[in-house]
Amino acid sequence: MDSVKQIAENTPETSADSSDLPMAAAEPVPIRPERRQSPRTWETPPAPAPPPHLDDYRAIVGEAELDELRFLARDLKRKSVKMVNSTAVGGGVAEMLNRLVPLLGELEVTTHWDVITGGNDFYEVTKAFHNALHGSAYDLTRQAQEIFLMYNEQNRQRMQFPEDVVVIHDPQPAALIGARENTSARWVWRCHIDLSNPDPRVWGFLRPFIEQFDAAIFSSQSFARQLPIPQYLFYPCIDPLSEKNKELDDSFVQKVCDEFGVDRSRPIVTQVSRFDRLKDPVGVVQAFKLARKYVDCQLVLAGGGASDDPEGAVVLQEVKETAGNDPDIIILDLPPWCALEINALQRASTLVVQKSIKEGFGLTVTEALWKGKPTIGGAVGGIPNQIIHKLTGALVHSVEGCAYQIRYLLTHPEFAAQLGKNGHEHVKENFLMTTNVRRWLLLFRILLGRRTT
Amino acid sequence: MTNATVVPTIQRAPAKPFFFHTSAHLLRITRLKANTLGELLDALRQCPDxxxxEHTFRTLQEHHFIREGFSNDFAHWALSxxxxxxxxxxxASVDVRAFTSVSELRERFVQIVDSxxxxxxxxxxxxxxETFYFCAADIVILPTSFVASTMHEFAEGVRRVSLHSIHHHFIEARLRIKLMSNDFSQWLHEDVGLTETARALNRIDIYTGxxxxVRGQIVRIVERALI
Structure with a gap:
């Protein structure tokens, strides 16, 4: 079976309910290209591309920016750093470390990356902790605490910490801080999760460990807690050279659109996200239908999660029911390794929507802004850090608001283009991998008392 | 004719070279936040310099690509x-370049919100x-590879340094030198003797572009002095 499922059928164009017909009904009905039933994409994950070198970013951020990184790193050349997390593959943290560690190494900041180990019981506990820190209710038992501490102690005995800076990622290895009394290192806790509304018992259990660090790092101001240590803000970032974000030949973009039946001669509105209620894909379909009464456009909902997540399958079914037989709504359930196809769909889009109801940072917004796309986002989580309303995109709070912004931006292309241009610059300044490298170097210098050169 | 176009046509060897530096900032989250304008006023009075x-000088750098409609984080929050x-x-009408100390700038914001x-x-x-979270900037000053021993090299340096360096010398500088000026104008005035060029640079409006x-305007003014 093809691993890519194209859900919407190539149905006759006469199926739209009369209430959904465009007001300008006299407009000629556009001719749509034939949509393949089984688009060609990867059946299995392709081999990962080798990580880029620092010089590969020169064309994107400029020589002066790279020079600044080199100057920042100059006083750290005899220093070493250890990064510790709980997984070597899969997930955003491992993906980020896979890029960050080689770049720091290239800047001659010796960086080791260690992964803790644990049994299934440990990962069950840490998964529950993760959910509880995100706000889910959780009955913290003594047994769960003992399992957490036992595996942290096993890892502490196995690992050594001769480096100058030790960075612990997320809660799983947080109790390794117990090793600091035998080291002269500065210890940093990098929290990648939303701590704005944590379960008080789990946070109460972890907090004494966190307070022993020299600094903590959060992804948003609202995720920070009242702690007696300095707390820094590191926004998540995207890699402009990754498959998801790199420049593509227009011929490839066209090929992907052809395969998915997306008509590039007409406006394309796209949301890329898992079929998850918090991403409100049903609301996007509703907003699209409202907007299309006024403007001709297509909707692409490209996501995943329906095949390996029972709730995702339910949400996908709801989306299909809301979409009906509308031939202008293209729903794609893609496997996670279709980064190039996602990239192509984003680049083909006239507008990108991320109408989330709850959100972490919203890296799909970052991706869209980087591609210069006018972007409409729900005003939740980290999206307002990226979308400054009417300056780098449009923030919305409702289906109706989303519909209005789709109409407005499709009918004011110059304004939309300016938003896209500003959004691209915003990402370039604040949310790229090179900015992330800069932040780490700055932090190391500050922790090691090297503020001036 | 405006003063901006009256630049000297002389070309002089600088008394000493101009060393281009830059500053890098790391955002620190403070304990202060505001959910109302009353809380904003309290926090404005208490927050560290x-x-x-961060919310005035630094945010201008972070949003350097916006041509209009963004001045400082307090104004943005009051509106949005x-x-x-x-x-x-x-x-938004508070021009950071009218201040040579953060305490004066703080006093101005307190005065506006209070009244x-x-x-x-x-x-x-x-x-x-949405809550306003007070952040602060930890700063590291860095050299760059650009040094200007002639006016031509100075113009080239302005063209090629990062925007962080332009911000460091042209906008943040007044907090360091405690003058209603900037590093470029000070050098042009004191070490090159191009006082009118120095004044012309100081008149560039940083809020409408x-x-x-701004970099482009600096280069054009400096190039006119080279004719």
Whole structure:
């Protein structure tokens, strides 16, 4: 079976309910290209591309920016750093470390990356902790605490910490801080999760460990807690050279659109996200239908999660029911390794929507802004850090608001283009991998008392 | 003819070279936050100097690509989250280049918010849509590979350094040198003797263009002095 499922059928164009017909009904009905039933994409994950070198970013951020990184790193050349997390593959943290560690190494900041180990019981506990820190209710038992501490102690005995800076990622290895009394290192806790509304018992259990660090790092101001240590803000970032974000030949973009039946001669509105209620894909379909009464456009909902997540399958079914037989709504359930196809769909889009109801940072917004796309986002989580309303995109709070912004931006292309241009610059300044490298170097210098050169 | 076009046509060897530096900032989250304009006023009075710096000088760098409609974080929050356009306009009209110390700048913001809340007493306790989190900037000063021993090299340096360096020398500088000026103008005046060129640079409006536009204006003024 093809691993890519194209859900919407190539149905006759006469199926739209009369209430959904465009007001300008006299407009000629556009001719749509034939949509393949089984688009060609990867059946299995392709081999990962080798990580880029620092010089590969020169064309994107400029020589002066790279020079600044080199100057920042100059006083750290005899220093070493250890990064510790709980997984070597899969997930955003491992993906980020896979890029960050080689770049720091290239800047001659010796960086080791260690992964803790644990049994299934440990990962069950840490998964529950993760959910509880995100706000889910959780009955913290003594047994769960003992399992957490036992595996942290096993890892502490196995690992050594001769480096100058030790960075612990997320809660799983947080109790390794117990090793600091035998080291002269500065210890940093990098929290990648939303701590704005944590379960008080789990946070109460972890907090004494966190307070022993020299600094903590959060992804948003609202995720920070009242702690007696300095707390820094590191926004998540995207890699402009990754498959998801790199420049593509227009011929490839066209090929992907052809395969998915997306008509590039007409406006394309796209949301890329898992079929998850918090991403409100049903609301996007509703907003699209409202907007299309006024403007001709297509909707692409490209996501995943329906095949390996029972709730995702339910949400996908709801989306299909809301979409009906509308031939202008293209729903794609893609496997996670279709980064190039996602990239192509984003680049083909006239507008990108991320109408989330709850959100972490919203890296799909970052991706869209980087591609210069006018972007409409729900005003939740980290999206307002990226979308400054009417300056780098449009923030919305409702289906109706989303519909209005789709109409407005499709009918004011110059304004939309300016938003896209500003959004691209915003990402370039604040949310790229090179900015992330800069932040780490700055932090190391500050922790090691090297503020001036 | 405006003063900006009256630049000397002389070309002099600088008394000493101009060393281009840059500053890198790391955002620190402070314990202060505001959910109402009243809380904003309290926090404005209590927050550390580097928080005032972050939400005024530094945010201009972070949003250097915006041509209009963005001045400082306080004004932005007053408009977008408190829906107080009149207060937002007043806050946005504060030109950071009119201040040589953060304490004076803080006093100006306190004065604006305080007087607004006195005139509109019901507004101070109304909940904002989103919380304002006070952040602060930890700064590291860095050299660059650009040094100018001639005016031509200076123009080339301005063209090629990062926008962080332009911000460091042209906008942040007044907090360091405690003068209503900037590093470029000071060098042109004191070490090159191009006083009118120095003044012309100082008149560039940083609020009606992007920082890249500002760089372009600096280069054009310096090039006119080379003719």
């Amino acid at each position: 580097d928080a005032i710096f 989250d408190c829906n107080e356009p009149s207060l937002a306009e007043r806050l 607004y809340l006195q005139r509109n007493p019901g507004v101070g306790s109304r909940m904002a849509q 992007t920082l890249e536009d």
